Amino acid sequence: MYKTIAFNGKFFGAAPTGVHRVAEQLIAATDALIAEQRGNDADYALLIRNSVRVPSYRKILCVRENPRVRRMHRIAWEQLYLPLARREDFILNLCNLGPLYHRDSATLIHDAQVYSAPESYSRSFRLWYKFLFFFIGRRHKLIVTVSEFSKRELVHYGVATADKIVVVHNGCDHVLQIRPDEGQLATLKLARGRYVLALANTQKHKNIAILLRAFAAPELKDVALVLFGGASRADFENGGHVVPPNVRFAGRVTDSELVGLMANAGALAFPSLTEGFGLPPLEAMALGCPVVAAPFGALPEVCGDAALYADPFDPRAWSLKIRTVLDDPAVRQSLIAAGHRQAGIFTWKRAARNLFEAVNAVNARTQADPK
Template sequence: MKTIVSKTIAFNGKFFGAGPTGVHRVAEQLVAATDGLITGQAGNGLDYAVVVRNGVEVPSYRNISCVRENPRVRKIHRIAWEQLYLPMARRKDFILNLCNLGPLFHRDSATMIHDAQVYSAPESYSLPFRLWYRFLFFFIGKRHKIIFTVSEFSKGELVRYGVANADKIVVVHNGCDHVLQVRPDEGKLAALRLKPRRYVLALANTQKHKNIGILIKAFASAELKDIELVLFGAATRGDFENLGHVVPLNVRFAGRITDPELVGLMVNAGALAFPSLTEGFGLPPLEAMALGCPVVAAPFGALPEVCGEAALYADPFSPDAWRQNILTALDDEAVRQSLISAGRRQADGFTWKRAARHLFETVNAASR
């Protein structure tokens, strides 16, 4: 007997073709892992599709179809596409939004809001950005059927700032096992003349809540003069200096790097340093742990929830605390090996298959 499909679960594919961000990576991994779970679900009265704009490259999925916008539709801004075109084109579907925002006028929706940092760390964002996100969060939290988020910490923050009631919010932890499928490219080690285990990795990010300035101060100390801090990402030495930081010579800037280059840097690093004052999740520490790289983190935001007892924690306002913990992670072999073993065990608990299953089951129940 032919299955009658009553409704489609439509992934909002606005993130395809956009610049690489942590939020977009999560969305890509969740769609791919969900595709793998759909096998054997025939007959459940649901179909699955990812809806994208024309001209955008999309991975080939086995069970999720790709639906492109009507070619006769004039090219419109991505915000108008999400807020107007998407809900009209998929008005009979259940729309699943994985990148913080979604169409306001489509109640039959679920949206993943990764954090509440537009409220808790407003200085990290421009005023128009803050106002737009707060406006959308207010209505999305009230109108959409489910609000997903990525940690218990983020759930508490979303409740605290009035985005949604606790009974509407479902926590789906990120996975980190994607890094185990990436072949390391060690070209950056040669290009930057780095010695394995004698450098520390961190984000090149000037947002205030990322708190990278505390690492710059720590690496100005005499005890770390022979250790290099390698910052990867878009921000440059000039960007930090323009904010008043005095950047010592042992701070190196890797720029934007590929996934293989990042994995190559992580597997050879002495440690990953993550001093954020707040995080909705904090994926880089788990990626580092999965690859056997020790982690020194701040005990703030979701980081204790994510890292557990597998990281060294340092006061995010004390350069001396970071100096001491970094030296311990690099030079105390017993502590180092303990961190590596504990880190691998911690990372094993965060898989995309587990995340997708929780998402998949929740959406299937809500969309009936």
């Protein structure tokens, strides 16, 4: 008999991040997938730490923690309570980390950026993640990652061997189910198709500095750069960056507001020096927004021929590519059509199927050979 597959739901109730959103989409898509299966040999449960509201699932049973441990710190809950409470189960961790002392586990590690881009993280964060990765990669039965690039990086940095890692690409079709809110266009005084969207992120590997330099040039003086996310103008300026006057900060936006911004943007600019996957470019493509990206990390793997690529160290290259996208109708329409095709490859149903098959294969082997 197969072990119950228990999803580690520690992330529910935490501040939303890209990693958490991926986990939510994978759980929902897996639930839909197993509802379609006949003769499925495993049971599924979602373990959560507290009384936060979670979606309703058809086949995945939501298990709330014992009230006596409700105040337990999330790290202690994951490392101590979870493996003891579910010691007979196969635990599936979708947010990079998981309990070290539970060998019958699979863990999704999105990237190796604590190794490849250490300057983007605090010393304590790097040490904690490297410590956990070292043991997770050796003890857990399966490591899942989101791109072939990330797999190579995890092997390169010694997190796990290649034969232990399975690639499950993210999906992006969730954006097609979100009703757009175009209120930010009026708030920020944006002209449809004449602004460029990018992340408001000060981490060095996100490389937003190159966009600030590009938008300070005369070629883009009539184009707004809209940065969405947690970093503010002050954050960039305190980091030593000069923020030109045509940069506008949207702040943290809702999913609906982000879809509204993407659907009406002239382009999404994504100049990262490394990415384990790079979901925003695919989301933009799905919504008909052309993408200009850096040819680094997993971005060529994910974007394929559906994006224009610019040298991430040359601000003039960015200004020229962006002007091309905004001003050349033939290039723009070609990118939009190619983007729709590329985004169509990456669905959450496909991701869930690949994850489902990989985890169940390991679960079956665990039953045959419990060592």
